[in-house]
Amino acid sequence: MRRFAALALVISFVAAACGGSTTGGTTSDLSAQAPGKDVKPAAKITWWHAMTGVNGDALNKIVDGFNKSQSNIKVEAVFQGTYDDLLSKLNTALSSNAAPALVQVYDIGQAYMRDSSAVVPMQAFIDRDKFDTSDFEPAVINYYKYQDQLQSMPFNASSAILLYNKDAFRAAGLDPEKPPLTFSEVTDAAKKLTKKDASGQTTQYGFGPSIYGWLFEQLMATSGAPYADNGNGRDNRATKVVYNSAAGKAILDWWKAGVDGGYFLNPGIDNAGATNAFNAGKTAMYIESSASLRGSINATAGKFQVGTGLYPRPDSKPTTGGNIIGGASLYIMKSRPAEEQEAAWEFVKYAMSPAVQAQWQSDTGYYPIVKKAYDEGPSKDWSTKYPQFLTAINEIRNSPQNRSTNGAVLGVMPQARARTQKMIESVFLGQATTQAALDAAVADMNDQIDKYNKANK
Amino acid sequence: MDPKSYDACRRYDAANVMRWTARDLRSLATGLAYLAPSFVLFAAFVFIPLGRTFYLSFFNTRSTGAITTFAGLDHYLELVTSAEFHAGLLATALFVLYTVPLGIGLGLVLAVLLNQRLRGINVFRTMMSSTIAISAAVGSLIWLLLFNPSLGLLNYVLSLAGIAGPQWLIQPNVAIVAVSITTIWLTLGTNIIVLLAGLQGVPEEIYEAAHLDGAHGATLFTRITIPMVSPSLFFLVVVDTIAVLQAFTQIHLLTRGGPVDATRALVYSIYLDAFQNFQFGYASAQAAVLFALVLVLTLVQFLVIERRVHYQ
Numbered sequence: 001m002r003r004f005a006a007l008a009l010v011i012s013f014v015a016a017a018c019g020g021s022t023t024g025g026t027t028s029d030l031s032a033q034a035p036g037k038d039v040k041p042a043a044k045i046t047w048w049h050a051m052t053g054v055n056g057d058a059l060n061k062i063v064d065g066f067n068k069s070q071s072n073i074k075v076e077a078v079f080q081g082t083y084d085d086l087l088s089k090l091n092t093a094l095s096s097n098a099a100p101a102l103v104q105v106y107d108i109g110q111a112y113m114r115d116s117s118a119v120v121p122m123q124a125f126i127d128r129d130k131f132d133t134s135d136f137e138p139a140v141i142n143y144y145k146y147q148d149q150l151q152s153m154p155f156n157a158s159s160a161i162l163l164y165n166k167d168a169f170r171a172a173g174l175d176p177e178k179p180p181l182t183f184s185e186v187t188d189a190a191k192k193l194t195k196k197d198a199s200g201q202t203t204q205y206g207f208g209p210s211i212y213g214w215l216f217e218q219l220m221a222t223s224g225a226p227y228a229d230n231g232n233g234r235d236n237r238a239t240k241v242v243y244n245s246a247a248g249k250a251i252l253d254w255w256k257a258g259v260d261g262g263y264f265l266n267p268g269i270d271n272a273g274a275t276n277a278f279n280a281g282k283t284a285m286y287i288e289s290s291a292s293l294r295g296s297i298n299a300t301a302g303k304f305q306v307g308t309g310l311y312p313r314p315d316s317k318p319t320t321g322g323n324i325i326g327g328a329s330l331y332i333m334k335s336r337p338a339e340e341q342e343a344a345w346e347f348v349k350y351a352m353s354p355a356v357q358a359q360w361q362s363d364t365g366y367y368p369i370v371k372k373a374y375d376e377g378p379s380k381d382w383s384t385k386y387p388q389f390l391t392a393i394n395e396i397r398n399s400p401q402n403r404s405t406n407g408a409v410l411g412v413m414p415q416a417r418a419r420t421q422k423m424i425e426s427v428f429l430g431q432a433t434t435q436a437a438l439d440a441a442v443a444d445m446n447d448q449i450d451k452y453n454k455a456n457k
Numbered sequence: 458m459d460p461k462s463y464d465a466c467r468r469y470d471a472a473n474v475m476r477w478t479a480r481d482l483r484s485l486a487t488g489l490a491y492l493a494p495s496f497v498l499f500a501a502f503v504f505i506p507l508g509r510t511f512y513l514s515f516f517n518t519r520s521t522g523a524i525t526t527f528a529g530l531d532h533y534l535e536l537v538t539s540a541e542f543h544a545g546l547l548a549t550a551l552f553v554l555y556t557v558p559l560g561i562g563l564g565l566v567l568a569v570l571l572n573q574r575l576r577g578i579n580v581f582r583t584m585m586s587s588t589i590a591i592s593a594a595v596g597s598l599i600w601l602l603l604f605n606p607s608l609g610l611l612n613y614v615l616s617l618a619g620i621a622g623p624q625w626l627i628q629p630n631v632a633i634v635a636v637s638i639t640t641i642w643l644t645l646g647t648n649i650i651v652l653l654a655g656l657q658g659v660p661e662e663i664y665e666a667a668h669l670d671g672a673h674g675a676t677l678f679t680r681i682t683i684p685m686v687s688p689s690l691f692f693l694v695v696v697d698t699i700a701v702l703q704a705f706t707q708i709h710l711l712t713r714g715g716p717v718d719a720t721r722a723l724v725y726s727i728y729l730d731a732f733q734n735f736q737f738g739y740a741s742a743q744a745a746v747l748f749a750l751v752l753v754l755t756l757v758q759f760l761v762i763e764r765r766v767h768y769q
Contacts, residue, residue, distance in 0.1 A: 084732075084733065088732040088733075091520065091521060091522070091732075091735065092522070094521050095521050095522050095523065112520065115520070116520070116521060118521075199619070201616065201621060205607075208607075265606070265607060266606075266624070266627060267605075267606060267607065268606070268624075268626050268627045268715075268716070269712075269713060269715060269716075270601070270605075270626070273601075273605055273606070273607075276605065276607075276608055277605075277606075277607040277608065280607065280608050282607035282608065283607070411520070412734070414733060415733060415734050418713075418729075418733060421715070422715060422716075422717055422718070425627075425715055425716040425717045426717045428627075429628075429629065429716065429717060431717060448734065451736070452520070455517065455518070455519050455520065455525055456519060456520060
């Protein structure tokens, strides 16, 4: 009997250990981490965000709407610069207890925010109020889930797509309704779309993506290949990056051949430069976030028609390949009093309502987090006016949901992104072969991951 | 204590050197009271952060900046072997070499031209020194557009002359030139104003006397003008060198330290390691190196160049 009890004890320990470290639906209820339900929301909270221009106006519209919808809570939105700047400022604010109640942090800040233990998991509020997330866009919610729990609430979501100039396609004898899909198709189209003047100077390049780490991450995902180990850092904390694989090499070989051949423009790391080149007709195709689509449509109105296509992928079109969502999510900070956390949660719920989501979509081009938003008037009008946006939504819905398409979660993801940009530069400059550049970047990042994991146990 | 009483103490009463009279103490207290406001400000914004930087450079930190373990000289040893840091030192050296002499030289030429007594010269003086009113951020964005490989005005103008312009921010050796051009342009306004003020302070009689002695043209410029404005030139060499060593905005907006670390000047490297990589200890070690570098360079400038400066 005693032996049986010991065995039972061992089994329960093993079970408990597994429960803690694997994914699955058996996670515990986190509501205890949220303030009690009787806590009265604070009268005023601050929200740090990184939206500027059209998107900033749209964000302030949501805040105004919330402040007018009730009289108990006033949200003050404070623009803090780019996503990177915001994270740096937050990092400083955390050590001096100056962080606001609510912050918008970009997709790749996810692991960093979780490891900072400065956040009340969004799941705590969701569990406490039995808030229904079943209507959320699966690809979006899966991106922000770690071991089946949400640390933050997705807020603005976009995906990477191919944008092309339909008029240039017609002029080159290509079907303007059939954008290229695979690497070879993009290359072939780019060759036909490249034009030179009498002196041999290129006046129009076929394709011109900027050297942007995010685009490389998306290409790894459409290749169905992981970026980091341990299920892209989602089954367990990643211990190394693995993009120096055959898939990574194929991407760089393809990209470099296009640049060397003179039919891909290399606009450097300047994303705005790549967009401007396309808008000015200097490139006929490029890849970018769907969030930049509205800008391109506006800028080219009356000049040429902008078409949208699915993101490029290897010629084998791997069935496990798809796209990762991009954008940012909202975190409630632990350092603020329970009343402020409660007020922040009230605002988050408001922002997730279908009407607000539909308005946000039509003002920006980010797609709704909540699927019911598509039934709202502004969303319907929007889809009729700009059918190009459906490409982004359909693309993400048709992406198989697996670890590669969920995207990598790394504490040092911002650094990893910067490092892949340097890697691509070194390949284009001929300083290293594709494989050597990949290996060097991976070695550097693994060193950084080691340091990070040691410092943030 | 005035020197006389100090001497007196030394001579007659060595044991009582440190005996202060009540009056001495009172005047010391008054002096310190006058210094207190600036000392408090300096302490808050310079001395304490500086001390903290040196302190941090010997520790490992969490990504929030909290100190975890003692690192000793690890960060400094890592700097010795780091290829990135070496690239950064090279970029910094090139950056100083490209910008300081050219920026001051160009400033001097323009200041001499602007020092002519012509009708409406003030319009040109205002125009040429106007970059002083443009922030580094705005100036860098203007140049970012000019350097744009496909739409940039610069390459368009070059193409009119039949020249295929370089890919300004994409070729490593050209990118550092592009950042330097932007920096020269940004500092030109200040350089012109300082040198013009220097030129206008040169008494007319000296030129007249030199004329009577038969000096003209180039001789006048090298023997009279240069020595007479040498205090201004020296001031600019010191100040511009320090400013370039601390330049951040133009690098951040134009190249982000790339391509492949070609423009990763020390300050930018510190920024990347502290605020992108969140390695505050390692970044602090670089900051300490930068501090030493600025200190040594400035000392050398004072010891070597200042000897040749002619103060009236």
